Amino acid sequence: GAGVSQTPSNKVTEKGKYVELRCDPISGHTALYWYRQSLGQGPEFLIYFQGTGAADDSGLPNDRFFAVRPEGSVSTLKIQRTERGDSAVYLCASSPGTGAEQYFGPGTRLTVT
Amino acid sequence: AQSVTQPDIHITVSEGASLELRCNYSYGATPYLFWYVQSPGQGLQLLLKYFSGDTLVQGIKGFEAEFKRSQSSFNLRKPSVHWSDAAEYFCAVVRAYSGYALNFGKGTSLLVTP
Numbered sequence: 001g002a003g004v005s006q007t008p009s010n011k012v013t014e015k016g017k018y019v020e021l022r023c024d025p026i027s028g029h030t031a032l033y034w035y036r037q038s039l040g041q042g043p044e045f046l047i048y049f050q051g052t053g054a055a056d057d058s059g060l061p062n063d064r065f066f067a068v069r070p071e072g073s074v075s076t077l078k079i080q081r082t083e084r085g086d087s088a089v090y091l092c093a094s095s096p097g098t099g100a101e102q103y104f105g106p107g108t109r110l111t112v113t
Numbered sequence: 114a115q116s117v118t119q120p121d122i123h124i125t126v127s128e129g130a131s132l133e134l135r136c137n138y139s140y141g142a143t144p145y146l147f148w149y150v151q152s153p154g155q156g157l158q159l160l161l162k163y164f165s166g167d168t169l170v171q172g173i174k175g176f177e178a179e180f181k182r183s184q185s186s187f188n189l190r191k192p193s194v195h196w197s198d199a200a201e202y203f204c205a206v207v208r209a210y211s212g213y214a215l216n217f218g219k220g221t222s223l224l225v226t227p
């Protein structure tokens with residue numbers, strides 16, 4: 001079956017612009033996670049959704065970052081006033097429930113110029 | 114907070130040789146631990162996980178890991194490495210109160226030589 005998909009695969013934007021990154025989880029998966037992976041680092045937790053609600057957003061670095069999952073399926077990570085330090089690969093993962101394996105998407109590579 | 118440390122940034126092994134990648138965790142209680150592999154252009158793939166029970170865990174692709182509480186370690190092993198095992202390997206631990214979200218180590222890059 002289809003895995004986790006993320007669009008776009010690559011995004012180049014100018015400093016100060018707004019970007020949206022999309023994640024389509026595996027159908028039926030109730031848990032959804034966003035991570036950020038900077039060059040040479042491991043993935044860093046950003047936010048976790050259980051259903052439609054953000055159950056833990058403690059990993060979001062500041063209030064420029066926001067994520068939604070309005071219907072409990074697709075999620076969008078939104079970044080306002082992008083900065084060069086936001087450049088990274090943004091990973092999405094989904095899981096059929098807490099405690100189960102997380103399945104990762106291929107990521108969106110964000111470059112802020 | 115729960116965290117893991119991977120002391121080796123790069124490891125080089127010859128094809129057919131054995132492999133051990135180190136991971137040390139920081140957590141008072143029994144942690145939930147994972148190993149993931151990330152190949153170029155590929156997403157993260159789960160190799161194995163440890164929640165409780167038998168401290169020797171078998172995973173996919175011939176990998177295994179051993180949980181050692183006395184050493185706060187969860188090292189990944191493979192008896193004979195194949196060239197296709199060249200990749201980035203990440204150890205991870207479940208964050209508390211985050212629905213099993215993960216804290217990852219910085220990773221170990223494995224190079225396999227002929």
